[in-house]
Amino acid sequence: MKIYNTLTGKKEEFIPEEAGRVGMYACGVTVYDHCHIGHARSAVVFDVMRRYMISRGYQFKYIRNFTDIDDKIINKAKQEGIAWDAVARKYTEEYYRDMDRLGVGRADVEPKATDHIEEIVEIVKGLVEKGFAYERDGSVYFEVEKFHGYGKLSKRDLEDMMAGARVEVDERKRNPMDFALWKASKEGEPSWESPWGQGRPGWHIECSAMSLKHLGETFDIHGGGADLIFPHHENEIAQSESYTGRPFVRYWVHNGFITVDKEKMSKSLGNFFTIQEILNKFDAEAVRFFLLSTHYRSPIEFSDEQLREAEASIDRYYTTVLRIRDFLSQESTKEKPGPDEKALSEMLGKFLDKFREAMDDDFNTALAIGTIFELVRMLNKYMDSRPSGSQAVELIKKADEMLRETGNVLNLFHRTPEEWYRALMAVKGIGLTEDDILARITERQAARERKDWADADFIRKELDEKGILLEDRKDGTGWKVRV
RNA sequence: GGCGGCGUACCCAAGUGGCUAAGGGAGAGGUCUGCAAAACCUUUAUGCAGCGGUUCAAAUCCGCUCGCCGCCUCCA
Missing domain, CATH: 1.20.120.640 (Anticodon-binding domain of a subclass of class I aminoacyl-tRNA synthetases)
Structure with missing residues (x-):
C-alpha cells in the first residue's frame, strides 16, 4: 500500500510503526461557523482512508479534534451576544448533523482543546524548560530558530520566510516567525490558570497535546487540508519534536481544495457553499460520490x-x-x-x-x-x-x-433503489407522493390493457413533466425520478 | 520574489516508460419497445497545452515556452 507523504514529497510504501496497527490524527474544524463543502471533502477523504485500512485488516485508531477555543469563537460570541462555549457547542452539533448525513463516521476519540488544558500547559512548561520557548507578558512563544528542522514539511527555509514575512511585527517576539504556544487573556475573555498567569492555548499546541495523549510520541498518519501545511502542521512538528525529542509523524497526508471558478473556496473570498445549502439541492450520497470521484490530492471544481x-x-x-x-x-x-x-x-x-x-x-x-x-x-x-x-x-x-x-x-x-428514488423525490421537490404515482400507474395500466395508447401516453407525459419517468417492464411498470 | 501543483475527447476524470489511453456525463446512429425509458452495441483523443531532447519505446523522464492555480497571513 502506497501513500503520498507531504514530508518527503513522494509516494511511499506504507509501513506502520507497529505491524497491524495504525494511528491517524486528522485536524477537524474550529467550531465557530457553518461547515462548507471544503470541510466535507476533508472529512470524507479521511473517513474513506479509515474504512479502507480497516477493511485491509488494520487495527485502526482515529483521532479527530475540535478546536473549541480560539479568537474566531470569541469574536463570534461577541457578535451573537452569547457565551463562547455556547458558540462552540452549537457549531459542534451542526458539524455532527452535516457529517452524519454525508456518511462520515465518528472518530474513535474526538478530543476538544478545552478538555486538554492540563496536558497543554505541561508541554508548554517542558518547552520553556528545554529552552525552545520563552515567556513575554504572560504569553509563551516558540522560538523557531531553536528547532533545526523548521520548514521541513512546507519546504521553505527560515531565512526566506523572514525575508518575505507578512506577519505583523510583534515586539514581544524574538523572531517574527515565532508563534504563540500560550496566549495571555484579556479581561473578560475565557481563560485558564497557568504558570504564566491567566490565559488560553495557542492554536497549534492543542494538536500536539491531544495526539501525544491519544496516539503517543510517534504515530503513523497525520492529515488535514493542504492549507494546514503551513503554518499549522509545520508548527506542530516543531513543538512535538522539540518536546519529545522523537519523530512526530511518519506520513503526512493532505487533501486538495475545492475550487469555484478555479479559485480556492474560502471564507475570505466569500465563494463558499455550506454543506447545508448543498444538501438542500442535492442528495448527500451524490455529494459524497462527487467528493470521491476525483483523487483526494487534486483540486475539485465545484458546480x-x-x-x-x-x-x-x-x-x-x-x-x-x-x-x-x-x-x-x-x-x-x-x-x-x-x-x-x-x-x-x-x-x-x-x-x-x-x-x-x-x-x-x-x-x-x-x-x-x-x-x-x-x-x-x-x-x-x-x-x-x-x-x-x-x-x-x-x-x-x-x-x-x-x-x-x-x-x-x-x-x-x-x-x-426505492430509498434512493424517495430521497431524490424529496430533494428535487417532486410534488407527488409515491401513492399518487402508483395510482397513476394503475390507471395507465388499465388504459394500456384496452390499448388506449393516447390515454396511456398522456399519463406518461403528465408524470414526466413532474420529473417522474415510467419504465414498462415485462412484469409491470416501474418509476424513477429524472435526474 | 521564494516554494509547490496542474494543463488528457464536447464536459468531468483515471492513467507517471511498453499490450485496445479506465470510468461517468453529453451528442449521433442502432438493437429492444405499442410509444418510451432503462440496458446493451457502435461512434466522438493514431491523440495526452506547445516546441525540442533522452530512449528500441514517452501522456508518463529531462529542458524551454505558454496558460491556470495554490502556499508563503486565519483557512479543510
Missing part, C-alpha cells in the same frame, strides 16, 4: 453540473441494483448460460483485486469507482442476454456481494 453528474452515476448504479434484485427474485430453473458468462466470471475473479489495487495506490477512489462501473456495465450486458439457471444465479449473487463490499469501503451505494 451544480458536477453534482448532477454524480447523481446520474449513482442512479445508474441503483438501476442496476434493481435489475439484480429482479433477476434474483425470478424463479429460474432452466440452465441457460449467457454468452458473456465467461467474461463476467473472469471479471469477478479480478474485481476485488483491481479495486484494492486502486485503493492501495494512495487511495485512488476515482479509479476504484471506475472499476465498479466496469462491473456494472458487464452485469447489465450479461443480464441483457437473459441467462437463467443456478450458474447464472450464482454469478449474479457473487457480483452483488462484491459490489456491497466495495460500496461499504467507500460508504456509498448502501441504500435500496
Whole structure:
C-alpha cells in the first residue's frame, strides 16, 4: 500500500510503526461557523482512508479534534451576544448533523482543546524548560530558530520566510516567525490558570497535546487540508519534536481544495457553499460520490453540473441494483448460460483485486469507482442476454456481494433503489407522493390493457413533466425520478 | 520574489516508460419497445497545452515556452 507523504514529497510504501496497527490524527474544524463543502471533502477523504485500512485488516485508531477555543469563537460570541462555549457547542452539533448525513463516521476519540488544558500547559512548561520557548507578558512563544528542522514539511527555509514575512511585527517576539504556544487573556475573555498567569492555548499546541495523549510520541498518519501545511502542521512538528525529542509523524497526508471558478473556496473570498445549502439541492450520497470521484490530492471544481453528474452515476448504479434484485427474485430453473458468462466470471475473479489495487495506490477512489462501473456495465450486458439457471444465479449473487463490499469501503451505494428514488423525490421537490404515482400507474395500466395508447401516453407525459419517468417492464411498470 | 501543483475527447476524470489511453456525463446512429425509458452495441483523443531532447519505446523522464492555480497571513 502506497501513500503520498507531504514530508518527503513522494509516494511511499506504507509501513506502520507497529505491524497491524495504525494511528491517524486528522485536524477537524474550529467550531465557530457553518461547515462548507471544503470541510466535507476533508472529512470524507479521511473517513474513506479509515474504512479502507480497516477493511485491509488494520487495527485502526482515529483521532479527530475540535478546536473549541480560539479568537474566531470569541469574536463570534461577541457578535451573537452569547457565551463562547455556547458558540462552540452549537457549531459542534451542526458539524455532527452535516457529517452524519454525508456518511462520515465518528472518530474513535474526538478530543476538544478545552478538555486538554492540563496536558497543554505541561508541554508548554517542558518547552520553556528545554529552552525552545520563552515567556513575554504572560504569553509563551516558540522560538523557531531553536528547532533545526523548521520548514521541513512546507519546504521553505527560515531565512526566506523572514525575508518575505507578512506577519505583523510583534515586539514581544524574538523572531517574527515565532508563534504563540500560550496566549495571555484579556479581561473578560475565557481563560485558564497557568504558570504564566491567566490565559488560553495557542492554536497549534492543542494538536500536539491531544495526539501525544491519544496516539503517543510517534504515530503513523497525520492529515488535514493542504492549507494546514503551513503554518499549522509545520508548527506542530516543531513543538512535538522539540518536546519529545522523537519523530512526530511518519506520513503526512493532505487533501486538495475545492475550487469555484478555479479559485480556492474560502471564507475570505466569500465563494463558499455550506454543506447545508448543498444538501438542500442535492442528495448527500451524490455529494459524497462527487467528493470521491476525483483523487483526494487534486483540486475539485465545484458546480451544480458536477453534482448532477454524480447523481446520474449513482442512479445508474441503483438501476442496476434493481435489475439484480429482479433477476434474483425470478424463479429460474432452466440452465441457460449467457454468452458473456465467461467474461463476467473472469471479471469477478479480478474485481476485488483491481479495486484494492486502486485503493492501495494512495487511495485512488476515482479509479476504484471506475472499476465498479466496469462491473456494472458487464452485469447489465450479461443480464441483457437473459441467462437463467443456478450458474447464472450464482454469478449474479457473487457480483452483488462484491459490489456491497466495495460500496461499504467507500460508504456509498448502501441504500435500496426505492430509498434512493424517495430521497431524490424529496430533494428535487417532486410534488407527488409515491401513492399518487402508483395510482397513476394503475390507471395507465388499465388504459394500456384496452390499448388506449393516447390515454396511456398522456399519463406518461403528465408524470414526466413532474420529473417522474415510467419504465414498462415485462412484469409491470416501474418509476424513477429524472435526474 | 521564494516554494509547490496542474494543463488528457464536447464536459468531468483515471492513467507517471511498453499490450485496445479506465470510468461517468453529453451528442449521433442502432438493437429492444405499442410509444418510451432503462440496458446493451457502435461512434466522438493514431491523440495526452506547445516546441525540442533522452530512449528500441514517452501522456508518463529531462529542458524551454505558454496558460491556470495554490502556499508563503486565519483557512479543510
